[in-house]
Amino acid sequence: MKPEQSDCDLSRFFAPRSVAVIGATDDTTRFGGRLLRQMLKFGYGGKIFPINPRRAEIFGLECYPSVSELPEVPDHAGLIVTGEKVLGVLEECHRVGIPFATVFSAGFSESGTQQGREMQRAVANFARTSGLRVMGPNCYGLINFIDHFAITATHAITGPVEGGGNIGLVSQSGGLGQVNVMWRAMQAGLKINYVVSSGNEADLEAVDFARFMIEVDTTEVVMMALEGLQDGTKFLRMAELAAEREKPLVVLKFGRTEIGSRAAASHTGAMTGSDEVFDAAFRQFGAIRVDDCKDLYETAIALRGRRLPKGRRVASISVSGGNMVQIADIGCDLGFTWKEYSARTQERLATLIPSYGKVSNPTDMTSLATGKPGLFRSALEIITQDDNVDIMVPGFTFARRADLDCAIELCRTSDKSVIVLMTGCCVDDAGMTVERMVADGIPAYRDTLVCLDAVRAAVGYREFLGNFRRQRDLVRPPGVDVQAARALLERAGQASLTERESKQVLAAYGLPVSREMLAGTADEAVAHARVLGGTVALKIESPDIAHKTEAGAVRLHVSGDAHVRAAFGEVIRAARNYRPDARLEGVLVQGMVERGIEMMLGVARDSLFGPVVAAGFGGIHVEVLRDVGYRIAPIDEREARAMLRGLRAYKLLEGVRGQPPRDIDALVDCIVRLSWLAHDLRDRIAEIDVNPLIALERGAVAVDALIVQRDAVTD
Amino acid sequence: MKPEQSDCDLSRFFAPRSVAVIGATDDTTRFGGRLLRQMLKFGYGGKIFPINPRRAEIFGLECYPSVSELPEVPDHAGLIVTGEKVLGVLEECHRVGIPFATVFSAGFSESGTQQGREMQRAVANFARTSGLRVMGPNCYGLINFIDHFAITATHAITGPVEGGGNIGLVSQSGGLGQVNVMWRAMQAGLKINYVVSSGNEADLEAVDFARFMIEVDTTEVVMMALEGLQDGTKFLRMAELAAEREKPLVVLKFGRTEIGSRAAASHTGAMTGSDEVFDAAFRQFGAIRVDDCKDLYETAIALRGRRLPKGRRVASISVSGGNMVQIADIGCDLGFTWKEYSARTQERLATLIPSYGKVSNPTDMTSLATGKPGLFRSALEIITQDDNVDIMVPGFTFARRADLDCAIELCRTSDKSVIVLMTGCCVDDAGMTVERMVADGIPAYRDTLVCLDAVRAAVGYREFLGNFRRQRDLVRPPGVDVQAARALLERAGQASLTERESKQVLAAYGLPVSREMLAGTADEAVAHARVLGGTVALKIESPDIAHKTEAGAVRLHVSGDAHVRAAFGEVIRAARNYRPDARLEGVLVQGMVERGIEMMLGVARDSLFGPVVAAGFGGIHVEVLRDVGYRIAPIDEREARAMLRGLRAYKLLEGVRGQPPRDIDALVDCIVRLSWLAHDLRDRIAEIDVNPLIALERGAVAVDALIVQRDAVTD
Numbered sequence A, B: 001m002k003p004e005q006s007d008c009d010l011s012r013f014f015a016p017r018s019v020a021v022i023g024a025t026d027d028t029t030r031f032g033g034r035l036l037r038q039m040l041k042f043g044y045g046g047k048i049f050p051i052n053p054r055r056a057e058i059f060g061l062e063c064y065p066s067v068s069e070l071p072e073v074p075d076h077a078g079l080i081v082t083g084e085k086v087l088g089v090l091e092e093c094h095r096v097g098i099p100f101a102t103v104f105s106a107g108f109s110e111s112g113t114q115q116g117r118e119m120q121r122a123v124a125n126f127a128r129t130s131g132l133r134v135m136g137p138n139c140y141g142l143i144n145f146i147d148h149f150a151i152t153a154t155h156a157i158t159g160p161v162e163g164g165g166n167i168g169l170v171s172q173s174g175g176l177g178q179v180n181v182m183w184r185a186m187q188a189g190l191k192i193n194y195v196v197s198s199g200n201e202a203d204l205e206a207v208d209f210a211r212f213m214i215e216v217d218t219t220e221v222v223m224m225a226l227e228g229l230q231d232g233t234k235f236l237r238m239a240e241l242a243a244e245r246e247k248p249l250v251v252l253k254f255g256r257t258e259i260g261s262r263a264a265a266s267h268t269g270a271m272t273g274s275d276e277v278f279d280a281a282f283r284q285f286g287a288i289r290v291d292d293c294k295d296l297y298e299t300a301i302a303l304r305g306r307r308l309p310k311g312r313r314v315a316s317i318s319v320s321g322g323n324m325v326q327i328a329d330i331g332c333d334l335g336f337t338w339k340e341y342s343a344r345t346q347e348r349l350a351t352l353i354p355s356y357g358k359v360s361n362p363t364d365m366t367s368l369a370t371g372k373p374g375l376f377r378s379a380l381e382i383i384t385q386d387d388n389v390d391i392m393v394p395g396f397t398f399a400r401r402a403d404l405d406c407a408i409e410l411c412r413t414s415d416k417s418v419i420v421l422m423t424g425c426c427v428d429d430a431g432m433t434v435e436r437m438v439a440d441g442i443p444a445y446r447d448t449l450v451c452l453d454a455v456r457a458a459v460g461y462r463e464f465l466g467n468f469r470r471q472r473d474l475v476r477p478p479g480v481d482v483q484a485a486r487a488l489l490e491r492a493g494q495a496s497l498t499e500r501e502s503k504q505v506l507a508a509y510g511l512p513v514s515r516e517m518l519a520g521t522a523d524e525a526v527a528h529a530r531v532l533g534g535t536v537a538l539k540i541e542s543p544d545i546a547h548k549t550e551a552g553a554v555r556l557h558v559s560g561d562a563h564v565r566a567a568f569g570e571v572i573r574a575a576r577n578y579r580p581d582a583r584l585e586g587v588l589v590q591g592m593v594e595r596g597i598e599m600m601l602g603v604a605r606d607s608l609f610g611p612v613v614a615a616g617f618g619g620i621h622v623e624v625l626r627d628v629g630y631r632i633a634p635i636d637e638r639e640a641r642a643m644l645r646g647l648r649a650y651k652l653l654e655g656v657r658g659q660p661p662r663d664i665d666a667l668v669d670c671i672v673r674l675s676w677l678a679h680d681l682r683d684r685i686a687e688i689d690v691n692p693l694i695a696l697e698r699g700a701v702a703v704d705a706l707i708v709q710r711d712a713v714t715d
Helices: A031-041 A083-096 A114-130 A174-187 A206-215 A232-244 A258-268 A275-284 A293-306 A321-333 A343-352 A373-384 A401-413 A434-439 A448-471 A482-492 A499-508 A522-532 A561-578 A637-645 A664-680 A710-714 B031-041 B083-096 B114-130 B174-187 B206-215 B232-244 B258-268 B275-284 B293-306 B321-333 B343-352 B373-385 B401-413 B434-439 B448-471 B482-492 B499-508 B522-532 B561-578 B637-645 B664-680 B710-714
Strands: A018-022 A047-051 A076-079 A100-103 A133-135 A141-144 A149-151 A167-171 A192-197 A221-226 A249-253 A288-290 A314-318 A391-396 A420-422 A516-519 A536-541 A554-558 A586-591 A597-606 A610-617 A628-632 A685-695 A700-702 A705-709 B018-022 B047-051 B076-079 B100-103 B133-135 B141-144 B149-151 B167-171 B192-197 B221-226 B249-253 B288-290 B314-318 B391-396 B420-422 B516-519 B536-541 B554-558 B586-591 B597-606 B610-617 B628-632 B685-695 B700-702 B705-709
Touching: A018 A031, A018 A149, A031 A047, A031 A149, A076 A083, A083 A100, A083 A114, A114 A133, A141 A174, A167 A174, A167 A206, A167 A293, A174 A192, A174 A221, A174 A293, A174 B321, A192 A206, A206 A221, A206 A232, A221 A293, A232 A275, A232 A448, A249 A275, A249 A293, A258 B321, A275 A288, A275 A628, A288 A293, A288 A448, A293 A448, A314 A321, A314 A373, A321 A391, A321 A448, A321 B174, A321 B258, A343 A373, A373 A391, A373 A401, A391 A401, A391 A448, A401 A420, A420 A434, A482 A499, A482 A664, A482 A705, A499 A516, A499 A536, A499 A664, A499 A705, A516 A522, A522 A536, A522 A561, A522 A586, A536 A561, A554 A561, A561 A586, A597 A664, A610 A637, A610 A664, A628 A637, A637 A664, A664 A685, A664 A700, B018 B031, B018 B149, B031 B047, B031 B149, B076 B083, B083 B100, B083 B114, B114 B133, B141 B174, B167 B174, B167 B206, B167 B293, B174 B192, B174 B221, B174 B293, B192 B206, B206 B221, B206 B232, B221 B293, B232 B275, B232 B448, B249 B275, B249 B293, B275 B288, B275 B628, B288 B293, B288 B448, B293 B448, B314 B321, B314 B373, B321 B391, B321 B448, B343 B373, B373 B391, B373 B401, B391 B401, B391 B448, B401 B420, B420 B434, B482 B499, B482 B664, B482 B705, B499 B516, B499 B536, B499 B664, B499 B705, B516 B522, B522 B536, B522 B561, B522 B586, B536 B561, B554 B561, B561 B586, B597 B664, B610 B637, B610 B664, B628 B637, B637 B664, B664 B685, B664 B700
Parallel strands: A018 A047, A018 A076, A076 A100, A100 A133, A167 A192, A167 A221, A221 A249, A249 A288, A314 A391, A391 A420, B018 B047, B018 B076, B076 B100, B100 B133, B167 B192, B167 B221, B221 B249, B249 B288, B314 B391, B391 B420
Antiparallel strands: A141 A149, A141 A192, A516 A586, A536 A554, A536 A586, A597 A610, A597 A685, A610 A628, A685 A700, A685 A705, B141 B149, B141 B192, B516 B586, B536 B554, B536 B586, B597 B610, B597 B685, B610 B628, B685 B700, B685 B705
């Protein structure tokens, strides 16, 4: 990971007053020729300085042999030179005072060669030390639709595009971003404001460009197509900024699978990271994750316009009953509800269409309403005004313009979310397509599932924002002694803490741990067992034996002096047998915890996002069913509760099969505390495994725990 | 459920030599006018007889007052009359000898009124008794693109469509079928041969129309959009016919959710059935289930052409690296593999492009190959020929015609599956769209996920066909005594069999049950326990106590004469206490089975598909995690094995966390036997619950079981 540069204003990068194109040519079969031709055709209003020592003029522009000989200092330089020459040219750019460069050249870390990696490192170092900010190498440039500045070579744009846009796009890949997302989004009727292809990201990263786009007032949504991230925390800070500004991020993240990661590595050299943690981070910080390129812009259609649905209660109305069956079915699957209309709505509909009797939701208007815009409009308006309705989805198959116009007008004027679904076309105005409606700012869709999936994302984003605002005062819970925990870690002296030491650290953060005492002799064990009362467990305490059960050095359910004494001897013998040179600090005598549900809490360090807290049910739930929740630490109670609720076996905690409900509040508290421990001591902690944490009817108890310090990992 | 009519040849229904339109008019604002106008414009070559007592001529056709006065007997009559008149008109049609009628009229069972239901029942009865076959009521007619016969009123077709088609579509809903599926499929480049909207299905059902389409030689795929089914078994027989002919069925089934079912009931009056069982039936019989209308035709694109992929090994090649990352990622998620190319392929590629070094799969050709069709073609061909490749997906963003042509040619000539993915467009031939390629018979897609999902369906279908062929000799396992089992059920005398009786029935089908003996006295219990040896369980045996544990009338882990004697008394007392009037037949003394994994097998009767066998892990796996597999009985070993493998916790059987593997063959045998029991005695059995079935290291044992006979359900 490279050191973070201080935030930098990218305004002149995106909208330079003048630009140098190093490696420009008039041969449009070559990249440098196509790029320059496109820059001109796109309507750039600033000065363009082609740089090419072998030309005097290109496309009517005066050509210069090098940036050193330019009459003024451009804001931005594009480099289309062979990879080996890049560093020298960047140095020259910096000498003359150019602040921004875009490096198109390939052959860097994506090549997979030692030389390529070294060249990239040199570019990164130069950027950091000089302050010249660099996009690329191996990138595909940018398009600024607002200021008509394009520095790229693509078939996606041919001439000037008027009217600005409100959706930003950051992609590492060029082709995928400019074609699969940008061009397709424009075809779908959306208007883009900025597009970058950030390539290998030796210096400037996807996150930097996203931050710029969020800060531009007109941006309403930012789409990101990522193969990897350089710095998870930086991404999260950017996501927080997006949340503060209420600008949704829609993210496609590749490299989920091994083959995908390998392909990403050889494409932009990106680190792909753990996909489960990405997923958790995205959800936690409100980034909407999608599965394919088209989902990026299809989701953006419902997210634009700063009018997110206020809830999940949908109504729908159509002349096609089949469409209503489908929308009800798909909607229910996606978590929407279809409330009955209020008595007031029924009354109003009854005067309108007396023959209908009670009108159900979704509403099949049947062909009675076909071509009767007055009737359709009235029913649509009455239902949309119903207090039980947050979202109205009028469904059209072959639509009449007049009916569509009713829906469009309502979309513009209603305080509810109105989303138009047209599976066919407009029969009396072929130009009134879904794309046209989208271009006019209307959330409109052709397919039920795509439509409702996007609306679900919009509802979910509104819910996220509500929690995000409440959550801003993320505070450490009471009864946490950071210094004591740190001292315990330092005192431990070695990487893997013993069970007792580990639990002392947990206790310093207020996590409830089993009552236990260390016995050096069998007599002490007997005495301790009497103090603890009832049945006890005996476990070896040794810095050299992390897996006590594997060593056979654990005895459970022991009671009575004679049995305790015998168990002490057995535990010691088993430990000696397992590892003769182990340092034995004694035998831990623990009060047995009553029967409860075995949970597992954990902390791991993610290479990108840092400390991650995990929670799940013990045993097969984690190992076989992979039923585990993750969050980036620290988290609050709401997030911890959501984490538990997200477990497939959550109902076990509520009590099933005659079992009593468990103390979910206590579990939530444990997770929150553990997340703060992971966060506060992230410089020291590599891993924590609290397994089991017993969920009781009242409270919860950590019965075993293991903390591994970071030195152990880097040793 | 209505009695099944014998199969009927629908040729004249779909392609009548002459047709009567009852309720025809020249007013094209009305359904009867639009329908007739469309029939004429669509190029129907047979005779059309408009029926309307108030007209002499419509659109230049001689008009008749009634079918009785026609000069000849038409093959097919369309009814556009008010619902109340339908039955009378059908009777008249039958009198003159018309064999087929399509009833467009509404107001039948979909109205939700008693009158509507009665009218529909009358139509159904008349069809059954007369032999006149009826489509509808409340249907939207049909289109036969092969013979240019359309009897419907839609904006989806305007004039004759040339060139025939190879994809059939059966939909209950008219608008959804004709717009969301048919029109959209045609827009996407597909060619339809037949479309029906079967409406309320008083007589002819979706399945009848699908069967007709399967039997037409030119049909390659049949798409179905169902809100419900009348008869599950009839669907399965149709699906078997489709499998024999190797014609994939792609099915969209609505009414999955409560709201969706309610909407379906008020739309076509369809019974929606249990969605889990639908899912199981579709999978078991090779029907490919999809989630939205567009998935029907998008899947059909990959299924056409009778060239299904031979395996799951994909290769891909593109000039866009980002697309290759995406295809690898999505492909891996969907279960495809990306093998390394063979040494031979590497050698051949090395001579072609020496600079590449080792070429990985998927292959990023980089912009080196842009616009070099010779290079692209050679690489494409070499890789497609690789022995490790079953499927080639060349990926294009902005494509050149020459490169596309290479892929198209390979698609036509290769014995491998070649699927074209073009996320952008063709830059030097705007007409060469994905839709155009599809129209030319090429499997082509715009989106990676949609593309690979469809290809996965094609691979899965080929795998299904392979198993289907092997599976045709579905035979009852040895050691099954059908007569003995039947006799036991008959002898039981009442609905719920006791545990002992239930296990005797299972034993007659060769299922292993725990060793047990019935004791009438404490002395007998002691004697039995000695015979059984080791620890035993004691359970009340009473026809009146189905839930023994709830009654407290079970004692487990009992050993020693004194304990057995005491337990006998306790069990009897608990039973008397629980239900003083219960008939007590004694106490069952069972040998305790060694520890194993608790499984649950079951049989239920589905309202549509009949006996269904279920299998899962016991306890929370069924109740909380809903980790249960279903199949329509009977099944073979392969299917039973697939059922177990489909369980999320399957790994438990293979042995995890130091546990030994379990005898999966024994479990498979139990499931197969139980499925035959469910099938053979389906006239008597309502439910079977084998819970637990203990999976041992060697063998499996049913420790408790309950069989409920059908009388109990209908009582």
